[in-house]
Amino acid sequence: MIRQLRLEAFKLTHRGRSYIGPAALLGMAGLMVIGLKMGPPPFGASVPGMFTSAGSYVNGGFLAWFQLRLAMTFFLPLFACVVTGDLISGEANDGTLRTMLSRPVRRGRLYLSKFLVALAYSVALTYFLGLAAYALGSAFLGHGSLLTFQEGTLLGAGGVYGYSESEGLVRLAVAYGFAAVGVMSVATIAFFISSWTTSSLSAIGGAIAVMILFNIVGIIDYFRPVHPYLFTTYFDSWNLIFVDPVPRGEVTKALGVLFAYVAVFFTAGLVVFKRKDILS
Amino acid sequence: MEVIVEAAGLRKDYGRLRAVDGLDLSVERGDVFGFLGPNGAGKSTTLRAIVGLVRPTGGTVRVFGRDVWRDRVRALSKVGALVENPGLYLYLTARQNLWMMAELAGGVSPRAIDAALDKVGLGSRAHDKVKGFSHGMKQRLGIAGTIVSNPDLVILDEPTTGLDPEGMREVRELIKSLSADHGITVLLSSHLLNEVELICSKVAVVHKGRRLAYGAVSELLSGRGKLKVSVDRPAEAWSALRTLDIVSSCRVEGEDLLVETGDGHAADVNTFLVGQGFRVSALSPQGMTLEDYYFSLVGSRDDKTAQA
Numbered sequence: 001m002i003r004q005l006r007l008e009a010f011k012l013t014h015r016g017r018s019y020i021g022p023a024a025l026l027g028m029a030g031l032m033v034i035g036l037k038m039g040p041p042p043f044g045a046s047v048p049g050m051f052t053s054a055g056s057y058v059n060g061g062f063l064a065w066f067q068l069r070l071a072m073t074f075f076l077p078l079f080a081c082v083v084t085g086d087l088i089s090g091e092a093n094d095g096t097l098r099t100m101l102s103r104p105v106r107r108g109r110l111y112l113s114k115f116l117v118a119l120a121y122s123v124a125l126t127y128f129l130g131l132a133a134y135a136l137g138s139a140f141l142g143h144g145s146l147l148t149f150q151e152g153t154l155l156g157a158g159g160v161y162g163y164s165e166s167e168g169l170v171r172l173a174v175a176y177g178f179a180a181v182g183v184m185s186v187a188t189i190a191f192f193i194s195s196w197t198t199s200s201l202s203a204i205g206g207a208i209a210v211m212i213l214f215n216i217v218g219i220i221d222y223f224r225p226v227h228p229y230l231f232t233t234y235f236d237s238w239n240l241i242f243v244d245p246v247p248r249g250e251v252t253k254a255l256g257v258l259f260a261y262v263a264v265f266f267t268a269g270l271v272v273f274k275r276k277d278i279l280s
Numbered sequence: 281m282e283v284i285v286e287a288a289g290l291r292k293d294y295g296r297l298r299a300v301d302g303l304d305l306s307v308e309r310g311d312v313f314g315f316l317g318p319n320g321a322g323k324s325t326t327l328r329a330i331v332g333l334v335r336p337t338g339g340t341v342r343v344f345g346r347d348v349w350r351d352r353v354r355a356l357s358k359v360g361a362l363v364e365n366p367g368l369y370l371y372l373t374a375r376q377n378l379w380m381m382a383e384l385a386g387g388v389s390p391r392a393i394d395a396a397l398d399k400v401g402l403g404s405r406a407h408d409k410v411k412g413f414s415h416g417m418k419q420r421l422g423i424a425g426t427i428v429s430n431p432d433l434v435i436l437d438e439p440t441t442g443l444d445p446e447g448m449r450e451v452r453e454l455i456k457s458l459s460a461d462h463g464i465t466v467l468l469s470s471h472l473l474n475e476v477e478l479i480c481s482k483v484a485v486v487h488k489g490r491r492l493a494y495g496a497v498s499e500l501l502s503g504r505g506k507l508k509v510s511v512d513r514p515a516e517a518w519s520a521l522r523t524l525d526i527v528s529s530c531r532v533e534g535e536d537l538l539v540e541t542g543d544g545h546a547a548d549v550n551t552f553l554v555g556q557g558f559r560v561s562a563l564s565p566q567g568m569t570l571e572d573y574y575f576s577l578v579g580s581r582d583d584k585t586a587q588a
Contacts, residue, residue, distance in 0.1 A: 003383055003387065004384075006383075007380055007383055007384070010376075010380075011369065011372075011380075014371060014372060014376075015371055016371065091367075094367060094368075094369075094370070095364070095365060095366070095367025095368075096367040096368065096369055097367070098333060098363060098364070098367045099366070099367035099368070099381065099422075099425070100384055101331075101332070101333055102331040102332075102333060102356070102359075102361040102362075102363055102435075103356060103361075103381065103384040103385050104352065104353045104354070104355075104356040104357045104359070104384070104385055104386070105352075105353070105384050106352070106353055107352075275335070277294075277328075277333065277334040277335060278328070278333040278334065279294075279328075279333075279334070
């Protein structure tokens with residue numbers, strides 16, 4: 001098992017595809033630094049009246065928070081799926097899956113190793129975004145205490161929350177971990193589709209299509225009864241970490257639903273993968 | 281002799297298409313076994329079932345006495361297989377590819393990887409990415425992948441496909457040496473009949489998912505010689521000979537007749553023709569090649585199918 005995990009990690013780190021996401025996210029963070037440096041700060045309307053102006057809240061920490069908000073809507077799930085949706089289908093297409101499975105390896109173990117690599121990549125990509133944003137932001141915009149904003153759509157608890165620099169960093173680290181679980185949920189769907197197709201484009205496109213569909217269903221009032229069961233409903237739940245005190249019940253529920261998606265699609269893919277004929 | 285690969289009543293359906301239809305096969309230790317058939321005969325599907333890539337619809341496949349689908353790790357622990365074209369990681373080097381294949385079979389020493397590369401003539405390209413390799417080089421790397429982890433059984437699917445004549449000869453020599461020098465059992469599929477005849481000790485001929493013939497090459501071909509008969513009126517002689525019981529096939533080739541009979545019937549054919557008033561000027565036995573034999577099987581099977 002360790003041997004197979006090592007092989008999967010080796011392949012992942014040697015492929016150009018694995019670096020598309022980090023490069024794009026780094027570019028996004030860079031673009032944002034330029035925008036915030038040159039232009040007015042976002043959420044400006046929320047601030048006047050609540051704070052006396054003692055410098056700008058636009059700093060490295062704020063950029064890390066703001067970037068996650070932007071990237072979670074599309075780019076972070078997309079770039080995770082670009083890799084996880086290709087893990088099996090790409091190898092099926094290249095014929096390397098045939099090479100692997102003509103050897104004395106258990107299919108279940110091979111699948112599990114690939115899945116663990118998929119999860120690790122989702123987490124690494126998410127944290128990479130945070131580190132890139134924080135590092136770039138701190139370098140060009142400075143660092144200091146963290147100011148975050150709540151829309152209050154989920155909880156009805158909107159508002160502005162400010163933290164000291166150290167507490168802000170801890171909360172950011174936890175929030176990124178939370179967001180990574182959201183990324184994992186859609187990445188697992190891509191991985192699941194990848195287990196029965198030879199087209200990585202189908203797997204990536206399929207997972208993203210599901211995400212967009214759920215987003216649409218999520219804003220239509222008629223479908224309100226199913227909203228709690230859509231993973232996309234919890235894609236911005238990581239922001240709950242910045243509410244004080246953290247609403248534990250809501251956090252647990254969100255993580256529960258997201259992990260349930262991961263578990264269900266992992267298991268479904270495993271069943272498919274263990275039984276399927278390798279014809280490519 | 282120990283049976284290493286045993287297929288019994290192997291059947292594989294893809295939807296409504298029956299790719300393999302009740303195939304029996306047994307490969308014994310030390311065999312160089314040729315699996316012959318035209319494209320689409322079910323060769324690759326059978327090999328895929330033998331290495332557990334596809335699940336049989338019916339029947340069983342055992343390798344080293346273990347059911348491949350249920351106990352694949354133990355069944356395949358001493359097997360090196362290359363099914364269809366070699367699936368390689370183009371973004372990795374030749375050496376990294378071999379390392380990966382070896383790791384999946386339990387891992388080998390770096391020296392064994394270098395030895396396998398040298399054996400297929402890729403030692404000097406070990407650190408080049410496979411992306412830039414020619415088809416023949418990829419094929420050779422794929423073959424290196426089957427022998428890198430020191431197997432007892434090597435399975436090769438059309439191993440010389442895409443190689444130039446020089447490469448084909450090298451691969452044939454390599455296969456012969458696997459068997460002769462290392463005692464490795466080899467199961468290979470091919471539609472190149474001369475290749476199989478040059479390398480293999482045993483063959484199975486498959487067509488449309490069924491086995492048409494099976495056995496040692498020498499046994500299959502013995503007693504199946506042809507007679508080349510030079511006669512004054514070949515067309516008439518052809519019609520006359522066709523009525524004779526001892527003649528299993530007969531055709532006109534130029535000025536001569538090619539007559540297939542069992543062993544020892546040359547004199548009978550001569551007597552018959554002379555008795556019918558033909559002038560026989562020469563009569564020489566021709567050894568049957570595997571190719572003749574193969575077409576006599578596959579060709580006739582096609583005729584019957586066409587009539588049905």
